[in-house]
Amino acid sequence: MEYSSPWANRAKWCYLLGVVFCLMLPVFYTIYVSFNEFGFGSPKYKFTLDYYVNLFQNEEILNALQWTLILCLLTVVATVPMSLLAAKFYKSARNKVPFLILMLMPLFIPADIMAASLLVFFKNLNHYLNAWLGLDWFNLSWYTVWIGQILWTMPYAFVIILITMSRYRVQQTEAARSCGATAWQAFWQVEFPQIRPGVFSSCAFVFILAFNEYTRTNLLNGGFATFTTYVVNFMLSSGMEPEVYAMSAMISVTSMVVILSLIVYMLTRKELRESEERGAGTPPRSATMAGTG
């Protein structure tokens, strides 16, 4: 590294930023349009917040936003612990391949096929449960959407957690147990702090997946709209009204802010914790590494 040209490094960064910029250009343009009084395609520009004001005065949208947040949180709350358990099972399982295939299966099924299948499944299930037991449990509603969301977000959360878990050494759990910890204490005090980044990333990922999901949500909901389904349906019925730009801008910005803050949090947290452990005034690690024998 010492001999590599500083310009090569700068060029790499320029390339990276260039690619990101090109990818994000349409999004930036949408944000730009959402603040322009003259709307899409106009050569003139005048800053305005009108579309956002309209947006927040629209009760339907606010309702959709509220539903979305609830749905996303519920999906995170269900998916992440289930994926964590699945990852722990996978690590200790003797016959891993069949389990892995089962876990990843939802990834290989196209969204609309899975959504349609679930729709038919829930409809039938509800029909028979109703006919035989008089139960109305699987009528299309927020929790049929919820089940659909859990099904398709779980493989992602599972893989993310599994990756962080693969670095964990099981001897540490055994050491904790031999120090007197119960299985739960060993998990919570020793293993979890080390796989926390994976768990947090999977939370963020599941949240965003659920937030942006359209097909399953749209087919499985029982008449309520999430932010995304509202935006898409609005576009399909009314065309590209300026409010749509405002909504799209908000969705993109929310997603980006969640991801960026998560990355920053993860990067700073490890350093912070380690310096806490080391205590104030102790030299950084690089200085203390030498001369231990």
Added chain:
Amino acid sequence: MMTEYSVEVENLGKDFGPVRALNTVSFQVRSGSYFVLLGPSGGGKTTILRLIGGFERPSRGHVRLMGQDVTGLPPNKRGSTMVFQNYALFPHMNVERNVGYGLKLRRLPKQEIRERMEAMLEMVGLAGLNRRMPNELSGGQQQRVQLARSLVLGTDILLLDEPLASLDAKLRKEMCLELKHIQERVGITFLHVTHNQEEAMTIADRIAVIADGDLIEEAAPREIYETPQTSFTAGFIGENNLFRGRIEKVEADHVTAVLSAGKVRVPRRGLEVSEEQEVTVSIRSELLTLTASPPEGDGNQSLPAEFVEQVFLGLTTNYLAKLEDGQQVLARGIGEGEGESFAPGAPLHIVWETKDGLLLVK
């Protein structure tokens, strides 16, 4: 209450699916002693330790710790604690939180935790490193922290699973002696697994030799070295020359054995043997000498051989010779040796005192 034996293992066995890792093993470890399970890799010694610690469930048999049957108990309910080969420190905790971990679980007062932790770090020679993270410690220091983390709990039994295996040779020797001294100071039972015979000889009060899922034999280090009971132990410990043959004549205190290279007389050691029985004669390499002419009299035994080469190792020199049937024989002398010197291929006799031949029937 102090029991005579802190660890008692009774007909203990373990299968992993169709694979039998441990046949059926029984032994007892006297309280306050340093007991070593020694054997080649894959022999089942770590399995025994893990069964005693509660990390595996036995397929058969019982484990008693301090007189109490703990076979069905998880590791945290047993009166033992374990030091692992490596990677077992909690990487997100500094040295003092690692060492204090078990005490904190017991909800001891903070002041007491601090005092006991400091005393233990002092004892293992890590005073002042409280705030270091595990990745800032050398391999030897990490093992010391593990040792402190276990000893601070004050349990009756400490299990050590190849604790020195990942250290370099010099550090391993130092730590070996230190482990022994620490054990003498704390006075609890240490049960230590290793494949390194020098390590075992240095620290053990008693050694159990484990191989192929069986306990081959158990004795004090000197006995194991000088009078092994089986040809496996004789081959595994020390550098012994093993000659296979059969018994031709049985006398009151000697037998005559026919080996491929000749007949020799060996002390019978009270063994029940019969003529034509297959036996092994073992002779320690340091008790063999090479001479050009066969010795006179009954006090010595010899076999004809030819010289191969000599290898100077500093403290000792190894002399290699070859019997007529091609079997290599090793003789060791101190320094460069004062005996005769031979050219490669020169005929000679390997000689030992009759009393040094060890008859093995197992």
